[in-house]
Amino acid sequence: MIERMRDYALGLADAARDRKRLKQTPIVPQRNVAGTALACVIAIMTFLSCLTFGGVTLVSNSASEWQTQIAREATIQIKxxxxxxxxxxxxxxxxxxxxxxxxxxxxxxxxxxxxxxxxxxxxxxxxxxxxxxxxxxxxxxxxxxxxxxxxxxxxxxxxxxAASIDDHRTWVDRLVAMARSTVLIGLTVLMLMLSATTLAVVFATRGAMAGNGHIIEVLHFVGAQGRFIAAQFGRHFLATGFKGATAGGAAAMLVFGLFSWWSSRNMATPEADQAAALFGNFSIGTTGYLGAFVIILVIAILAAATSHLTVLSYLRQIEDPNRDFDL
Structure with a gap:
């Protein structure tokens, strides 16, 4: 009788450990090759996006400064x-x-x-x-x-x-047109970067689902809601996206910080004078750093939202095999 009770207690303990282990086992592998590669891709995309935004900010600030300087002077020419x-x-x-x-x-x-x-x-x-x-x-x-x-x-x-006055209006109009064109091109490149990041997350999510498809199907058929399953992927890719975006954004900020330091250290050299005439002192200011921080958050949230929608689309395909994969 005592042996039976002991075996029963041991069985309950083993079952409790199995349930705990199952509960702690994530649906999405926390560390795998796909996750590392995706973090690197997101870091590169974020780095390029922040560089693009910072470059647009530098050109816009320089154009605004040029416009202000030109607007402060006019010239009378006497032939x-x-x-x-x-x-x-x-x-x-x-x-x-x-x-x-x-x-x-x-x-x-x-x-x-x-x-x-x-x-x-x-x-x-x-x-x-x-x-x-x-x-x-x-x-x-x-x-x-x-x-x-x-x-x-x-x-x-x-x-x-014999005198004629030039109010430099032609130069101001050209500078405004150049600044607007630069901002438009920069925003277009930024949107392309975000689109490429979205596609990278979609493919990475598909790869994660391919490796854990049997788990997703079992959870789905035993009654787990699609939102629960999608939330597991969303949290995983949110963390992955945030890590990669933070690394890429920090690298871009470091680049601008180094250029600003170099410009301040070489103010009297011809190279620095030419660079300052084109781009100022390479300081993107509060707007540039705030924009980089926003890009980091946007890319991390974009990674989580994209994976969430991809998983839901995959689950809908399981329920209806004739349905096309939306993402």
Whole structure:
């Protein structure tokens, strides 16, 4: 009798351990080759996506800075002609421009400065009196309340016919068009990256289901709800996606941080000056880092949602073999 009770107790203990082991055994393998490969793919996609977003942010910020700098200045050009007192024309043009509200100050580009501007093309030692080189008057503009350029242009044409004003509107329009095109191209590339990530998750989910298809079918036919099964895959791919996205996003942020550090360390070199003229100081700012963080979250959630929908579609196919696989 005692032996029977002992055997019965041992059997209950073994059954409890089996139930506990079964309960702790995940439907989706936590570590496998497919999961590691998927994490690497997601890391690469996130890295490229964050680089794309950061590049778009740099170009947009630089274009905005260029636009602001151009909008703060205008130029009056006075063309020399026979019988024209160029010095008087410069003085009159400066006085006319200064009389308008929105013009903060005027600055005449003297002959020495003009010579330095032309030196790379015409060489040194120029005598500007022998060349029909226009003289320039630079206007500092209040970009928040600019003057009436049409009125300035009309008055100059009436009182100083040799003078013409350039408000740089053509350059501003080109910069705005370039910035918009760059942002559009960057967003298109970003959407392609997210689409490729989605397809990678779909194929990885199918591979995981192929390796655990018998478990899914048994759970489904014994009454486990599709949402429960899909949730197991969703949690697994959420963790995988978050790990890969975090690694890729951190690498992209490190790249921008290194470029910003390099730019600050080499501010006086010609290379850094050219790079700063094109891209600023390589700092993507709060917007860039916040955008990278959002991309990491989006890709992780996208991985979980895609796997969830893929599993539900697979279960619907089990119930109806004639039904096509939606994803």
């Amino acid at each position: 020399p002609s026979r019988g024209l007192d160029i010095d008087k024309a410069i003085t009159d043009a400066s006085a006319i421009a200064s009389s308008f509200t929105g013009v903060l100050s005027t600055r005449v580009v003297d002959e020495q400065a003009m010579g330095r501007l032309l030196e790379p093309w015409l060489g040194s030692g120029l005598d500007l009196d022998e060349l029909p080189v226009p003289r320039l008057v630079v206007l500092s503009i209040d970009h928040q309340s600019p003057p009436d350029f049409a009125a300035i242009r009309e008055r100059l044409s009436r009182e100083v016919p």
